[in-house]
Amino acid sequence: DSGVTQTPKHLITATGQRVTLRCSPRSGDLSVYWYQQSLDQGLQFLIQYYNGEERAKGNILERFSAQQFPDLHSELNLSSLELGDSALYFCASSVGGSTETQYFGPGTRLLVL
Amino acid sequence: QQQVKQSPQSLIVQKGGISIINCAYENTAFDYFPWYQQFPGKGPALLIAIRPDVSEKKEGRFTISFNKSAKQFSLHIMDSQPGDSATYFCAATSSGDYKLSFGAGTTVTVRA
Numbered sequence: 219d220s221g222v223t224q225t226p227k228h229l230i231t232a233t234g235q236r237v238t239l240r241c242s243p244r245s246g247d248l249s250v251y252w253y254q255q256s257l258d259q260g261l262q263f264l265i266q267y268y269n270g271e272e273r274a275k276g277n278i279l280e281r282f283s284a285q286q287f288p289d290l291h292s293e294l295n296l297s298s299l300e301l302g303d304s305a306l307y308f309c310a311s312s313v314g315g316s317t318e319t320q321y322f323g324p325g326t327r328l329l330v331l
Numbered sequence: 332q333q334q335v336k337q338s339p340q341s342l343i344v345q346k347g348g349i350s351i352i353n354c355a356y357e358n359t360a361f362d363y364f365p366w367y368q369q370f371p372g373k374g375p376a377l378l379i380a381i382r383p384d385v386s387e388k389k390e391g392r393f394t395i396s397f398n399k400s401a402k403q404f405s406l407h408i409m410d411s412q413p414g415d416s417a418t419y420f421c422a423a424t425s426s427g428d429y430k431l432s433f434g435a436g437t438t439v440t441v442r443a
Contacts, residue, residue: 220374251430260333261375261420263430274429308374318363318424320431322374 221245222323224309230329236297239326241309243290249273249312250292251320252284256305267292268314299330334358335423337434345442350408352437354421357402361423365431366395366406369418378419379406411441 221244231237243250252264254277263276267286278284281299286292296303306327310320337354344350354364362383367375381388381395381404388395394407408415421434 220376222374249429260435261431261433263432266429268429276430310374319365319377319380322367322376324372324374 220321220323222309222311222321224307224323224326226326227324228327228329230331231299232331233299233301235299235330236295237299237328239294239296239307239309239328241292241294241311241323243292243309243311244321247311247313247321248290249314250286250290251310251312252278252292252294253308253310253322254305255308255325259305261308264294296328301330304328304330333435334432335421335434337421337437339437340435341438341440343440343442344408344411346411346413348411348441350406350411350415350439350441352406352419352421352439353403354405354423354434355401355403356423356432358423358425358432359402360425360428361432362426363424364395364397364404365422366393367420367422367433369420369436375420408439411439413441413443415439416441 223242248269251266264278266274284294306325308325310322365380366378368378369375392409397404422431
């Protein structure tokens with residue numbers, strides 16, 4: 219158990235819908251990262267927050283957004299969902315702003331029908 | 332484009348054998364190279380990591396070999412056990428960067 223929690227574990231929704239994925243980092247970790255894992259693209263970095271501020275953006279679509287709240291939990295919002303958005307979404311956390319030693323949560327499996 | 336190239340895509344090894352996974356990178360700014368292990372239905376877990384100032388790092392049955400001039404690094408799993416059956420990802424990042432660039436992953440199957 220990494221200490222990173224993610225909810226929900228599974229999510230089934232329809233195209234065009236909007237969903238919110240939630241992540242709680244390990245106690246004491248200030249950085250939260252979001253990754254998407256799909257069969258064809260592998261593990262892709264989406265976005266990082268450090269202590270409430272956006273620090274880096276990766277291959278995140280404009281339909282996706284994220285935020286980190288004062289209690290350091292983070293939410294990833296996915297809107298206007300398409301079939302191709304079906305994937306595993308992982309949250310990871312680390313102590314500081316560096317990417318070293320990221321601890322991954324168990325993931326949220328999203329299925330868009 | 333994939334910044335870290337990983338091979339093979341999959342491998343099968345007998346119990347007690349050696350598993351070898353190779354990764355190559357182009358970005359010379361990369362200075363931290365972790366390996367992650369992922370079991371089905373779980374998130375990736377950090378296995379072992381290396382910095383380019385050393386050529387080898389060993390933790391138990393897992394060893395990273397690093398060749399800075401060739402921009403390659405590899406994971407060796409010695410005395411492979413059925414419990415090692417998982418997908419292994421190499422990754423790379425640089426100081427001041429804020430993301431890990433992952434290889435495509437290698438699925439290792441250890442036959443008893």
